Amino acid sequence: MSTAILVLTRDGLALARRLRDARPDEGIVIFGPSCVVGACGGPVPSADEAAIGASSPFFATAEPGVFGWLGPLRLVFPTIWQRHDSIVAVMALGIVVRLAGPLALDKRRDPAVVVVDDAGRFAISVLGGHGAGANELAYRVAEVLGAQPVVTTASDVRGLPAVDQVGRDQGWTIERADNLTRVAASVVRRDTVAVWQDAGSFDWWRPFGPWPSHFHRLRSWDELPGLHASALLVISDRLEPENLPEEQTLVYRPPTLVAGIGCRRGTSLETIAAWTHSVLTAHGLAAGSLAALATVTLKVDEPGLLAFAAARQLPLVAFPPDQLAHQAGIETPSERVRSKIGIPAVAEPSALRASGASRLLVTKQKGPGVTVALARKPAGRSAAGTYQFTGPVDPKAGA
Known part of the structure; x- marks a missing residue:
């Protein structure tokens, strides 16, 4: 600053x-x-x-x-x-x-x-x-x-959550941000605020003070209509229902998902981006919760993969083949991949190892020249790899 x-x-x-x-x-x-x-x-x-x-x-x-x-x-x-x-x-x-x-x-x-x-x-x-x-x-x-x-500021002096600060220190992003002012007004007026959460830290409210008495946690989406809430906070890495209040909803995306990606030589940015988005959407997951991309070091010179990471402003983490060869949790090994690079898979072990998860959220999905697998990070863990690339990359790095 x-x-x-x-x-x-x-x-x-x-x-x-x-x-x-x-x-x-x-x-x-x-x-x-x-x-x-x-x-x-x-x-x-x-x-x-x-x-x-x-x-x-x-x-x-x-x-x-x-x-x-x-x-x-x-x-x-x-x-x-x-x-x-x-x-x-x-x-x-x-x-x-x-x-x-x-x-x-x-x-x-x-x-x-x-x-x-x-x-x-x-x-x-x-x-x-x-x-x-x-x-x-x-x-x-x-x-x-x-x-x-x-x-x-009203939320500070009253010890209430500031809706534009929720999860900010944990890297959460906000969707439907045009509703910030309306939702903030509901919070400080102590109108009923519904909260749906299925991802991210469940202690996000503690820095602001005690849990507000006018905040109501939803256990099911079926509870929302009867609550007559003035505002709705959605904290999730999943796609939210389409029928939520248009102007009273804020959506927070905790960075919980890691996409393991394998691709053929020369696969374009557009192809990788389209297939990754397709896999996320098909499984009801939010692209806004992607925390990182992961792959094998043999692929870190792929222009399309590097461009996709740069376009999404995501770190690309990579592992040498010997670290992926015996990764636990691989569900769809490929003899074809093994014969080419000596390991049974790229997308699945990369996603698992980078996220620290013990099992996959989405198994390998084959697309046009690209495969994608998804894993969810355990609470409090950052995506990490042997090599991390967040900008222009030396094609020889990590080879």
Whole structure:
């Protein structure tokens, strides 16, 4: 995360230095008016232009990571807003409200904004409390300065789950995100909220406080109509029923599934992607819960497989043949595969070994030049292999 600290006074600059020095590895930068951080009207040292851009409205000072500006803050604030993920402003709250208000367009993209008073007594989460991480930032700032964190988001002050944060620390993704605001409103109004869960950690609610009395766990989908719930949280790696409330449902996808993949030489990205999606859909499983792809090291130079992993932003984990040869749980061994590469299968043992599962969720499914098997990770386990590839790969790696 790129964090900028804005100051207007020398007392504010002292607070900014304490914050920066407490987290030296985060690349925090400090900005202030020229008369506070350097000489009034200070020139731009040419040696530092590369750090801030030759056309930047800021100038570098003699202190590394500290930059000044000339003129009013309102002229340079939009540049800081665009360049940084989070902003800590050591100044009056009203100044920040006037500056940030016209720039705040989308809470999913706007930076986190925290305001600290010049005496360092309060750290106020102003914008992006949940989505951008301003609440967490306010707590961190307060801890360093010995200040009082001020967080006003309704779910936090009432000890209720923040629906845009559920499972976030465990890598869960959210589908039907357009419903976040409506569902959050139901939560804080303490309307009835139904919860269906069959995957992921069942302790997801604990960081928020006790289990809310207006949350009702479903044991069967048949219970939902009679509950007359105002909102529905679905936590699953399976495809949800089609008749769920259109505008009151949030779907969370825990990363629980591992797809073991074998393929012929030259099989395309499109073929691998289409067949993997087909296998998931046919077995009622959600593509959003894929945690990793797995294969044998002999296949890690396959352009189609690498492209599929990159397109889905999934790690590709791979194992040498000798680690897959005697993997327990293989259900459909192939003599044809054994004769070619010396092991009885690729998709099934890869899925099992990468997931840590003792049995397959879906046995090998044969497609056009590609085979796919699926396994579910035991709770709390990350997909892992002898080799992990998350970006461009050396075709000789792991061979």
